[in-house]
Amino acid sequence: MLAAVNSAVVVGLQAVPVTVEVDVSNGLPSFDVVGLPDTAVREARERVRAAIKNSGYEFPLQRITVNLAPADIKKEGVVLDVAIALGILGATGQIFSQGLKNMYVVGELSLDGTIRPVNGVLSVALMVGRQKGWGAIKKLAVPLDNYYEGALVEKIEIMPAPDLATLIRYIQEEDAPKPPEKKVSGSEEYSETKPLDFSDVHGQHLAKRALEIAAAGGHNIILIGTPGAGKTMLAKRLTTIMPTMTLEESLEVTQIYSVAGLLPKGQPLITTRPFRAPHHTASANSIIGGGRIPVPGEISLAHNGILFLDEFPEYKRDVLEALRQPLEDGKVLISRVNAAVTYPANIMLVAAMNPCPCGYLGDIKKECLCTPPQIMRYRNRLSGPLLDRIDMHIDVPRLEIDDIMKNEKGEPSREIRKRVEQARAIQLARLKSAKVYCNARMGPQDIKRYCHPNKSAQKLLKESFEKLNLSARAYNKVLKVARTIADLAGKAEIEDLHVAEALQFRTMDRRYWE
Missing domain, CATH: 1.10.8 (Helicase, Ruva Protein; domain 3)
Structure with missing residues (x-):
């Protein structure tokens, strides 16, 4: 007997529909999965076998053939576990296979039948929501922990399933699983974990003005100054004056973090702009993205937010040069033998560096100990084309002792942010037809x-x-x-x-x- 279940896999940021076809016939007991499955998909055989038995159903001792169509797309991950299990139960007549045709199913099975959360549910929900026309399927069954992530997409029905038995009861219209009771917002988490403010920064009025301009227009910026002048302190507080993300921007960021498996638990929608600060020993693949199976890099995880590169010249030359194209295009194209995927990289680059290896070139209080060749080698780590792509270059001088000892607070972030949001609102209205969010784009x-x-x-x-x-x-x-x-x-x-x-x-x- 044959049964088919609708599911999906994620390639890059986009979900691709997959039809899981299951045929159960007489013959020697076997379980074959075809259609370019990877190791995780092939291992689903043992998870599905145990989950079906422990959910109170019978696993057939017959010849089982599972085809993942279309067969020319590599199937990776564990999102197809539940679809394979339902296909087997439908093909053996233990559940009504007709109900399987009107829904999409994603989820990983544990041995006891519990459905575990998976990555990329938002991409799958967006794919389901984009379907139009006669016969379009608008139902999606997801793991219970992925419910609010999928529910971000309107006009589709999300069915949360804690385990295989509960999902089967829903399909047979005996019962409907209830969604989780509480939804934690991103803004609550932000207020507890990010108590930074520009009022903490003494002096550096020119640098503060430059960062306000950069935040208002989304401009790339580099801070150049002696050690301890406050470059890192200023950069970390830049997120507190950045404009609030639009819903469209939030969905873009959330989709990237969902695919990467970095979506914080209990936070279905990322509402604060990302701030990524990788160490200078990071490789090109970790910054730009890639690997045998392409995954988003730091530059994509900072999409619609800030990528902070401290000790800028200390990064490897290939990493710095790889930044040039994404800074210009706002996206990253990663080509591998298995796939070619495009990730968004609309970032605000904030870099910080010293003027020389010892850091004290031009300082009025401390003498520089670097030789001219050392200074030249240090500066030449940054190419002219890369510097040309950075909109603003800011000098951050040493603070005077009077500025450090002052107890008076500077202008708070909320006041600066009001001006930034007013300027960004002007840009959004002006650039609406161009489909860009800020002047830098x-x-x-x-x-x-x-x-x-x-x-x-x-x-x-x-x-x-x-x-x-x-x-x-x-x-x-x-x-x-x-x-x-x-x-x-x-x-x-x-x-x-x-x-x-x-x-x-x-x-x-x-x-x-x-």
Whole structure:
């Protein structure tokens, strides 16, 4: 007898429908799985066998053939366990196979029949929700712990199943499992674990202003200064002034973390912008993504948030150069023999570095001990094309003792964030037709359309372009930053003051590299 169950596997970020066809026939007892299964799928035979018996059903001592269609797609992971078990029970007549055709099923089986949570449920739910037309299936059975993750997608019916027996009762319309009672929000967790604030930072007014501009426009930024000047402290507090994510941005981030298996327990929707800070010994695969089975890297886990690279020149050269294309395109294409997948990487890069190996070049209090060749080798670890992709270069000088000993608090993050959100709201309204969220993501056509400097600003741009020998990319970066400064000031037109402030954030590479 033949039975078919609808399921799905995740390839990259997208879910691909898979039909699990099960045929049970007379012959010597065997259990074969075909259709490009990986090791985890082949091992499902033993999990399914034990789960069926321990759920009160009989496992057939016959010839069992399971086909995973389409057969040309590699099937990886444990998401097909429940579908295989239901297919066997339907093919042997122990449950009504007709009810299996009107739903999708994902989940991992334990030996006692419990259905364990799996990665990528949000991607599967989005795939189900996109189906249209006659005969479209709008039901999805998921593990109980994945219920709220799947329920983020509207207009589909999510069926939480704690175990195989409960799911079978639901299919046979005897009973309906109830969802979990409590849903923990991401904002609650954020308030308990991130008590950072810009009011803790003494002095560094120029750096604070630069970070406000960077947050308002989503611009990449590099902080250059002596050890202990506060570069890391400033970078970690940048998340507290970033604008609130839209629902669409939250779903994008949540989908990446769901596929990567990093979605926090009890937090079905990530509502705060990610802040990723990998160590400088990280490999290119861990930063960009990849591996034999492609998985998201740190740059994708920081999507719609911040990727903080401390001790920037200490990263391996191949890692730094691999950042160039994602910073420009906002996505990462990973090609492997098994698959070619694309992950989003719309990030705000925040880098921090010392001006030299010892860190005290140009310091007024402590003498630099580095030789010129050492300084040159240190600086040459950062290529010109990479620096060209960083919008703003900020000097973070040593703090004076008077600034350190002051007890007065600086401006709190909530006040800075109000200005940032006002500027970002202006950008969202302006760039709605271009389908981008901030000024930093504007393309060449968007720059021509929305960045209009007045005559005095044009003259200043022309003179600066010739004197500073800026590239065409750097020219566009200056215009984008100036557009953000104008948005913070509530100005529709870019004025010379806005351009002048933007230009001072492009001259740091000239100071240190010429």
